[in-house]
Amino acid sequence: MAAEETLCSARAELQRTATFMSLESVYRSIDCAISVLADLRQQLNNFAPVHRLPPELFSIIFTLATHIPRRHQDVFRLQDDRRSRDYVQPRSNRIAIIGQVCRRWRAITLDTPGLWTYINVAPGCNQFKAYLKRSRSLPVSLSLNAGVPEVKDALSQLAPRLSRLDLTITLLPSEEITPSIFCINAPLIRCATLIDTHVFLPMPRLDHDPGPDVKWIELFGQRESTLEALALALPTTWLPSNTFTHLTHLLFSCHSVISMGPSVLLTLLANTPRLEFLHIINLWYYNKISTLGAQPVTLNHLRSLVVDGSRWQSLCHFVARLSIPVRAHVTIVNTQAESLRGVHVPPLDHKSPVTNLEIYVIGRKLQVFARSEVLDFVLHWWPDDGYDVPEPELHKFFTPFTVTSFKLKLTDTKATARGTDKLLTELASFSAITDVEVYLDNQSPSLSHGPSYGKVLHAIAVGNICPALSHFILTIEGSFPVDHLISSAVEMARERASRGSPLSRVVVRSLSGSPYRRGLDITPEYVDLLRAKFAPYVNTLEVHHFPEPPMRVVDQRWVVGGAEKHWSLYEGAKPQFLGPYEWESAKPGLTTYVHGTNRIAPRSA
Known part of the structure; x- marks a missing residue:
C-alpha cells in the first residue's frame, strides 16, 4: 500500500508542477517513469x-x-544438388534470444559463462568481444568463415582456451589458408573441422603429372594431439604429422594434397590407432604415382568406413592395404569400376568372399548391400546426368560365383525398366545363388503391371540367372492387384520344373504396410488357390501374413551409433535407404499356411 500511495503522490505532484518543467526535466522524468x-x-x-x-x-x-x-549439427549441411553446393551457415547461438525475455533471465544468462562458449561471429566485432568476456576463462568453440580478415589473430588470441574449431572456406582462395594458421598452441582442442565446400563436388579426371610433395606439419602445436574428431577437407599441400592417440572421428578429402598417393593416406591413418569412424571423400591417386612401398595399416577399432566418390584403381589399392575389424560397416558411394588390370582380388573379397546380396532400384538410384562372413558393404549410385540406372559392374567389386543369397526390390519407373536388362546381364554371372527373395510394394500405381519383375522372373525360369535356385520368396506389401505377378511366379516354377531344376520351396509373404494398406486378403480359400497353382511344380509352398508392426523404423545400416557425436554426417555419408522396412517386429500374431494347414504362431511374451 505504501508503494501505491507514493506513486499516486508523485503523479499528483507531476500534474501540479508540469507547467513549470523544462524540456530537460521532462526527459529525466520520462526516464524515471520508464524505470519504475x-x-x-x-x-x-x-x-x-x-x-x-x-x-x-x-x-x-x-x-x-x-x-x-x-549448434554444430549443420557443419556439413550442404544442398542436395551435388553440382552446386552452397554453404549453409550453422545456426546461430540462441542464448541472445533467451536473454531478451526478461530482466531476470538476462541477468542469469550473463552470470552463466558456459552459455557464451560457442562463438560464430566475426572476430573483432563488439559481439565477439562480449562473448569472450562473458565466457570468462572457460574453453570456447569457434566457428569462422575464412573470408574474415582477422582469422589468424582470433586463433592466436583464443588458442589457450580453444576446444573446438569449425573453419569453412567459402570466400578466400584456399591457398591463403597457410599452415602457420594451424600451428598455434591449443592444448585443449578436441574437435576441428577444416573444410572447403568445393571438395564435396565430384572429383574430375586428373591424369597430368602430380604437383609438389606433401608437407607434414604439427597441428595446434602438439606432437601427440588431443583431438577426438578431425575433418580435413582443404585443397592444400600439407597434412598433419601428429600422433592422434585420442582421435575417433576422421573425415578426409583427397583434394587435401596435390600429389596424393596411397602411402600419404596410409601414413596419416597409421597415426590414428583408436579411429572408429573414417569418411573419405574423392579417393583417388594420380595415375603416374606408384603404389609400391605403401605399408598396410590396421585399424583395430574401426566401426564405419565411408568412401564417397573414388577412382577404381585407388579404391582397390586402398582396400587391399587396410585391415579393419569383423562386422565393420563399409559404405561406397558413386564408384564406377574400371579395368581389372593389376587387381588380383576384387576389393570386397579381400577379407572374405561376399555370399549375400541385396539390390534395390528406385528410379535412377541403385543400392547394393553385400555381406560376407566378416564385413557388411553398402554400395550406392545415383547418376548426375542421363536417365538410366547406373552400370556398376558388380563382378568387379566381388566374386559373383560365391554369392548364394539374393534379394531384389524394383520400383517400376521408366528409368528402372530401362535398367532391368543391364541388371539381368550382370546377374547372369551369379551362378551359385540358391535363395532368392523378390520384394514388391505399391509405390507406383502401375507397379504390378510393369515389365521389370516379369523380365526377372522369366530370366529365372529359363535359367539365364540363378540356375542353382532352390528357395524362392515373393514378398508383397500393401493391397493391390498381383494376379499378373503371381501368374509370372507360377510360370517361372513350371518352366524350371520342366527343365529338370524344380524349386524345393516357395514362400508367399503378405505385409500390411499401414492401416490403409492392409496387404493381401490371406484366407484359406486364397491359400488353396495358390496351392493349386504352385503344388505341381514345387515341393513346399508356404504363405505367411504379417500384421502391421508396432513401429516402422527406416533402416539405416550405415549409420553406426556414435557416428554423429561431433557433427551430423553430410548426405553422402548416409545415402537414402532404398530397400524395404524391417519386419522382424511383426512376428507376434504371424499366420502361417503350409500346403493348406493353418497354424497360429504363439505370441511372444
Whole structure:
C-alpha cells in the first residue's frame, strides 16, 4: 500500500508542477517513469510460476537448450544438388534470444559463462568481444568463415582456451589458408573441422603429372594431439604429422594434397590407432604415382568406413592395404569400376568372399548391400546426368560365383525398366545363388503391371540367372492387384520344373504396410488357390501374413551409433535407404499356411 500511495503522490505532484518543467526535466522524468514501470513489470513477472525456480536451475535449463552439439549439427549441411553446393551457415547461438525475455533471465544468462562458449561471429566485432568476456576463462568453440580478415589473430588470441574449431572456406582462395594458421598452441582442442565446400563436388579426371610433395606439419602445436574428431577437407599441400592417440572421428578429402598417393593416406591413418569412424571423400591417386612401398595399416577399432566418390584403381589399392575389424560397416558411394588390370582380388573379397546380396532400384538410384562372413558393404549410385540406372559392374567389386543369397526390390519407373536388362546381364554371372527373395510394394500405381519383375522372373525360369535356385520368396506389401505377378511366379516354377531344376520351396509373404494398406486378403480359400497353382511344380509352398508392426523404423545400416557425436554426417555419408522396412517386429500374431494347414504362431511374451 505504501508503494501505491507514493506513486499516486508523485503523479499528483507531476500534474501540479508540469507547467513549470523544462524540456530537460521532462526527459529525466520520462526516464524515471520508464524505470519504475520496468521495476513493476519485473515484480509482476515474479508472480509467474516459472519464476519460482532458483537461478541455478535456470542455468541448467538454458545450457541444455543451447547444448553445443546442437549448434554444430549443420557443419556439413550442404544442398542436395551435388553440382552446386552452397554453404549453409550453422545456426546461430540462441542464448541472445533467451536473454531478451526478461530482466531476470538476462541477468542469469550473463552470470552463466558456459552459455557464451560457442562463438560464430566475426572476430573483432563488439559481439565477439562480449562473448569472450562473458565466457570468462572457460574453453570456447569457434566457428569462422575464412573470408574474415582477422582469422589468424582470433586463433592466436583464443588458442589457450580453444576446444573446438569449425573453419569453412567459402570466400578466400584456399591457398591463403597457410599452415602457420594451424600451428598455434591449443592444448585443449578436441574437435576441428577444416573444410572447403568445393571438395564435396565430384572429383574430375586428373591424369597430368602430380604437383609438389606433401608437407607434414604439427597441428595446434602438439606432437601427440588431443583431438577426438578431425575433418580435413582443404585443397592444400600439407597434412598433419601428429600422433592422434585420442582421435575417433576422421573425415578426409583427397583434394587435401596435390600429389596424393596411397602411402600419404596410409601414413596419416597409421597415426590414428583408436579411429572408429573414417569418411573419405574423392579417393583417388594420380595415375603416374606408384603404389609400391605403401605399408598396410590396421585399424583395430574401426566401426564405419565411408568412401564417397573414388577412382577404381585407388579404391582397390586402398582396400587391399587396410585391415579393419569383423562386422565393420563399409559404405561406397558413386564408384564406377574400371579395368581389372593389376587387381588380383576384387576389393570386397579381400577379407572374405561376399555370399549375400541385396539390390534395390528406385528410379535412377541403385543400392547394393553385400555381406560376407566378416564385413557388411553398402554400395550406392545415383547418376548426375542421363536417365538410366547406373552400370556398376558388380563382378568387379566381388566374386559373383560365391554369392548364394539374393534379394531384389524394383520400383517400376521408366528409368528402372530401362535398367532391368543391364541388371539381368550382370546377374547372369551369379551362378551359385540358391535363395532368392523378390520384394514388391505399391509405390507406383502401375507397379504390378510393369515389365521389370516379369523380365526377372522369366530370366529365372529359363535359367539365364540363378540356375542353382532352390528357395524362392515373393514378398508383397500393401493391397493391390498381383494376379499378373503371381501368374509370372507360377510360370517361372513350371518352366524350371520342366527343365529338370524344380524349386524345393516357395514362400508367399503378405505385409500390411499401414492401416490403409492392409496387404493381401490371406484366407484359406486364397491359400488353396495358390496351392493349386504352385503344388505341381514345387515341393513346399508356404504363405505367411504379417500384421502391421508396432513401429516402422527406416533402416539405416550405415549409420553406426556414435557416428554423429561431433557433427551430423553430410548426405553422402548416409545415402537414402532404398530397400524395404524391417519386419522382424511383426512376428507376434504371424499366420502361417503350409500346403493348406493353418497354424497360429504363439505370441511372444
